[in-house]
Amino acid sequence: MPSDVTARDRNIARARLQFLENEDPPPTIVPEGIRNSWRRSKYLGIGTDEVVVPYQPDYDRESRLVRAATPVLNRLEQALAGSDACVIVTDREGWVRDRRVGEERLSAHLDRVYLAPGFNYAEQFVGTNGIGVALEERRPHVVLGTEHFNERLQNVSCAAAPIRNSVTGRVEGAMNLTCWNGPSRTLMAALVQEAAGDIERVMYEFSSSHQRALLEAFQQVTHYGDRPVLCLGQDLVLANSAATARLTGDDHRLLHEAAAGTGHAPRTRKEVRLTGGATVLMRCRQVDSPAGTAGYLLELAFTDGPGDPARSRTGPRSSREERDATRPWPLPGLAGTDPAWNAVSRAVSRCARERTPLLLHGETGTGKSALVRAAHALTGAASAPVLLDAGAPRPAVTDAVSAPTPVNAGTPRPAADGEDLAAALRAAPAGPGRALVLRNVDAVAPGEAAAVARALDAAAARGTWIVGTLHGAAGVPEPLRRCFTEAAAVPALRHRLADLPALAGCLLRRVGAGVECAPEVLPLLRRHDWPGNVRQLGEVLTKAAAGRRTYRIELRDLPPSLHSPGSRSLSAWEASERDTLVQALLDADGNKLLAAQRLGISRTTIYRKMRAYGITLPARS
Numbered sequence: 363m364p365s366d367v368t369a370r371d372r373n374i375a376r377a378r379l380q381f382l383e384n385e386d387p388p389p390t391i392v393p394e395g396i397r398n399s400w401r402r403s404k405y406l407g408i409g410t411d412e413v414v415v416p417y418q419p420d421y422d423r424e425s426r427l428v429r430a431a432t433p434v435l436n437r438l439e440q441a442l443a444g445s446d447a448c449v450i451v452t453d454r455e456g457w458v459r460d461r462r463v464g465e466e467r468l469s470a471h472l473d474r475v476y477l478a479p480g481f482n483y484a485e486q487f488v489g490t491n492g493i494g495v496a497l498e499e500r501r502p503h504v505v506l507g508t509e510h511f512n513e514r515l516q517n518v519s520c521a522a523a524p525i526r527n528s529v530t531g532r533v534e535g536a537m538n539l540t541c542w543n544g545p546s547r548t549l550m551a552a553l554v555q556e557a558a559g560d561i562e563r564v565m566y567e568f569s570s571s572h573q574r575a576l577l578e579a580f581q582q583v584t585h586y587g588d589r590p591v592l593c594l595g596q597d598l599v600l601a602n603s604a605a606t607a608r609l610t611g612d613d614h615r616l617l618h619e620a621a622a623g624t625g626h627a628p629r630t631r632k633e634v635r636l637t638g639g640a641t642v643l644m645r646c647r648q649v650d651s652p653a654g655t656a657g658y659l660l661e662l663a664f665t666d667g668p669g670d671p672a673r674s675r676t677g678p679r680s681s682r683e684e685r686d687a688t689r690p691w692p693l694p695g696l697a698g699t700d701p702a703w704n705a706v707s708r709a710v711s712r713c714a715r716e717r718t719p720l721l722l723h724g725e726t727g728t729g730k731s732a733l734v735r736a737a738h739a740l741t742g743a744a745s746a747p748v749l750l751d752a753g754a755p756r757p758a759v760t761d762a763v764s765a766p767t768p769v770n771a772g773t774p775r776p777a778a779d780g781e782d783l784a785a786a787l788r789a790a791p792a793g794p795g796r797a798l799v800l801r802n803v804d805a806v807a808p809g810e811a812a813a814v815a816r817a818l819d820a821a822a823a824r825g826t827w828i829v830g831t832l833h834g835a836a837g838v839p840e841p842l843r844r845c846f847t848e849a850a851a852v853p854a855l856r857h858r859l860a861d862l863p864a865l866a867g868c869l870l871r872r873v874g875a876g877v878e879c880a881p882e883v884l885p886l887l888r889r890h891d892w893p894g895n896v897r898q899l900g901e902v903l904t905k906a907a908a909g910r911r912t913y914r915i916e917l918r919d920l921p922p923s924l925h926s927p928g929s930r931s932l933s934a935w936e937a938s939e940r941d942t943l944v945q946a947l948l949d950a951d952g953n954k955l956l957a958a959q960r961l962g963i964s965r966t967t968i969y970r971k972m973r974a975y976g977i978t979l980p981a982r983s
Contacts, residue, residue, distance in 0.1 A: 371543070375508040375516075382410065395495060396509045402498070403489035403511040407969045413475045413514050414974040415487045418457060421480070426596070427451070427525070427535050428459050429654065430564040434557055435462050447541035448472065449557065451525075452493055454533050456484030468518075468542065475514050477540070487973075488512060492520035493538050500524055500533055502558075504551050507543045519543050521550035523558040528566040537561060568654070573598050575651035579659045590664070593649070594618045595657030608664060612637045621646045621658035623723075623851050631848050633709050635701035640664060693736035696729065697868035700858035709850045710737045714797070719818075719828040719845055721803070721838070724852030727897030730831040731799060733852065738797045738827065747797035747829070748790040752783060752814075753805040783810055787817035794825035803830035803838050811839035818845045855892040855899060862887055862899075869900045870915075873907045880916045890924055918948045940975045943968070947977070 370391075377392050381400055392400075422428070431451040438449045445464035452458050458479050463469040477483060485494030489511030495503040502523040510516050522538040537558040539550050572595050580593040580600045590608060593600035599614055609617075613636045620634045621644070632644050643663040649656045693707055706722075713720040714737035722730045731749065738747050783806065790798055798821050806814050822828045822845070830846055832838065855862070863884055870877045879887075892898055906919040922944035943961070947968075950956040954972075958965045971977070 371506075371508045374506075378508060378511075392509070395499065395503055396490060396505065399485060399490040399495050399498070400511055402485060406486055406489075407966070407973065408487075408489035408511055409970050410489075410511065411513055412970075413488060413512060414970065415476050415481045415483065416976075417476075417480050418482070419480050421457065421459065423459075424654070425453075425459075426565060426568055426654070427453060427561075430568060431460060431525075431535075431537075431561050433564065434560045435460055438462060438557060439464075445541075446544075447539060450477065450493070450538040450540065451535060451561070452483060452497075452538065453535045454497065456482045456487075456493060456497055456536075458483060459535070468540075471517065472540070488515070491515060492522035492540070493536050496522035496524055496536050496538075497533065502551060502555055517543060519550065521554040523551075523555045525558050525561050525565075528562050528569070534565065569596075569598075571651045572596070572654075572656035575649050575656040576600060576659075579647075579649045583659060583661065590662040592617060592660040592662060593657060594621065594660065595649075598657070605662060608640070608642075610637060617642075617644060617660055618658065620644060620851070621660060632850060633705045635705050641705065693733070694739055695868075696732060696736050697864040698858060698861035699864070700853065700861045702853040703858050703861060706850045706852050707733065707737075709848070710734065711740055713829075713848060713850075714738050714741050714827055717822075717825065717827045719822055719830075719847045721830045721832075721843075721846035721849040722852060723832050723849065725833060725854045725893075725895055727895035728852040728854055729896050730852050731801070734797065734799050734829050734831075741795075743795045743797065745791070745796060747799045747827075749799045749801065750783070750786055750790070751801045751805075753802045782813075784813035784817045787814065787821065790821070792821045792824045792826040796825070797827040797829065799829045799831060801831050802833075803842055804832045806839055806842060808839055811841045815841040815845050818842070855895040859888050865896060865899060866903060869896075869903050870907060872900075873904055876913060877907050877910075878914045879903075880914050882917055883915055883920065886917065886920065886924060936975075939971070940977070943971055943975070944977060947972075 373391050377389050378400070380389075382404070428451070435449055435451065439462040442449065442462065442464035446468055448461060448463035448468055450458060450462075451460045458477065458481050461472070461477070461479055463472065472478060483491060483493045485491070485498045488494055490505060491510055491512075492503055492505045495505060502521070504519070504521040506519045508516050518540050519542075520538055520540040522536045524533045525535045525537055526532065527534050537554050539554040539557070541550065576593045576595045576598055577600065580591065584591050584602050590605035591602050592605045592609065592614070594614060594617065601609065616636060617634055620632055632646065634642050634644050636642060641664075645661040645663075647659045649659050693711065696707070698704075698707075710720065710722065710733045712718070714734075722734065724730050731747075734747055787798070787800070792798065798818075800814075800818070818828050828845065830838075830842070855865075866879055866884070866887065870879070887899070894901070902921065902924070903915065905921070906915045910916070910919045922941040943957075946957040946961050947954070950960065954968045955965050958968045961968075
């Protein structure tokens with residue numbers, strides 16, 4: 363058997379070299395699945411002598427897939443102790459989520475080729491390998507030694523099988539078994555399929571537990587009354603007739619996304635714009651099961667206007683009311699017509715007008731303080747909101763209201779030494795026409811929460827509009843939650859990219875008259891994730907405008923990081939290499955051959971580095 367295996371490996375290795383040297387298809391000795399994967403790998407320009415894969419250190423270590431795989435991996439880890447084998451679980455996109463190795467020598471080898479948690483082993487990055495082929499073709503696959511496209515992987519053999527959701531049939535990830543080349547590798551396919559099946563059964567048990575919890579919650583709420591109720595789980599949707607008549611499958615998705623961002627604070631309500639243009643007021647509660655979070659229970663009220671559920675009982679809206687509900691809701695100094703942005707703008711404006719205490723959450727830089735300033739100004743108030751930060755309590759009273767900025771809300775004025783947060787809140791100006799904004803509400807220490815809540819309630823009792831802002835709605839101390847009647851979410855910039863041209867224009871008008879973006883700049887801006895949101899966009903455009911060579915911002919004026927929207931963090935050396943490569947490509951007007959010649963490297967290396975760093979530039983040649 364060993365001699366037969368060795369002979370086969372030599373034949374496969376020769377066939378692979380022949381395939382790499384010309385366009386002839388590999389001979390029939392190569393399995394069809396391997397031939398197809400080689401073709402895809404060659405087309406993608408995958409390297410054959412170096413493993414270059416993206417890295418994502420932050421991921422959900424409590425996901426349903428990981429939790430279902432853990433007991434199976436624990437059992438296999440004990441069985442494989444001391445052996446030359448390891449087991450690996452990836453998600454559906456090829457990101458390695460867990461790995462258990464039997465011996466140190468194999469573990470060290472896998473570390474050298476980055477087959478470790480946090481790295482991605484999809485076929486598009488590594489070429490032919492068990493994980494990549496199994497996910498690409500959605501079926502079990504074995505890749506033996508020299509069948510790997512990359513030479514650095516040819517010391518091992520691997521078998522992988524998709525892990526499917528037993529309810530939906532969707533592929534959730536892959537189970538992989540890797541070992542040194544040898545006779546035992548022929549048993550790998552059966553072992554890995556059995557392990558994948560075990561994980562699928564655990565996931566099914568989770569689903570059953572989740573479904574029972576969702577059904578019980580749904581029955582409790584729908585036992586009395588006929589208001590629209592929706593229960594949303596990962597694999598289950600429950601709706602009563604009142605909800606079914608008004609919602610579509612796309613509406614379910616929108617409501618699920620909105621529910622996931624509420625934080626489930628008591629009395630939290632949120633407006634959601636549905637696909638047909640209607641607005642629904644949603645009250646959300648998280649449903650838990652013994653297996654973890656099962657989903658969300660939503661009580662709905664279809665409204666004719668922001669925060670006005672009573673109108674839904676007066677009959678259907680007129681066509682004029684429908685049009686009014688879909689129109690943009692402009693606020694002074696802000697830009698955007700995205701439905702989610704319109705919804706939160708309307709909600710914040712209504713709360714400012716009605717003096718409703720509001721908990722406003724969203725990522726850093728989304729414009730939470732700017733929304734409050736603009737809505738407060740819209741009420742005709744003569745004074746600006748008072749801004750305090752719970753993380754570093756320093757009251758800041760702004761000047762008379764002017765056009766608010768969507769980027770930041772100014773620099774707070776330092777408080778007196780020894781002044782605590784509750785005292786700062788009590789000392790802030792209060793009364794009708796005043797607004798008090800407490801930033802980072804979740805940073806309030808538990809011991810201070812009761813005193814801070816009393817100070818907020820006292821300010822509200824005097825007619826002050828109370829607003830709390832934070833990154834996410836979860837984590838607010840219980841006494842403080844009761845201070846806020848409503849909650850609203852400010853969408854991240856990556857979720858409202860249709861507003862990017864208007865935002866860019868608004869931000870550039872602050873830089874100077876006549877500054878604009880070249881046509882090819884906006885598509886590049888849309889491809890960026892913008893983790894710093896509108897604030898980051900403003901900083902990038904301001905810097906680009908300051909360094910521009912013409913009357914408008916062009917591609918070469920943007921920072922190199924925008925040309926490389928990769929997800930993994932780069933070391934200082936990698937960032938420097940990426941920036942040098944981007945600049946060479948820009949100077950060569952996108953000509954890869956010319957850029958390679960100027961850098962003294964091959965064009966193949968240019969393509970490989972562009973793929974590794976995710977560099978995207980308009981092709982000019």
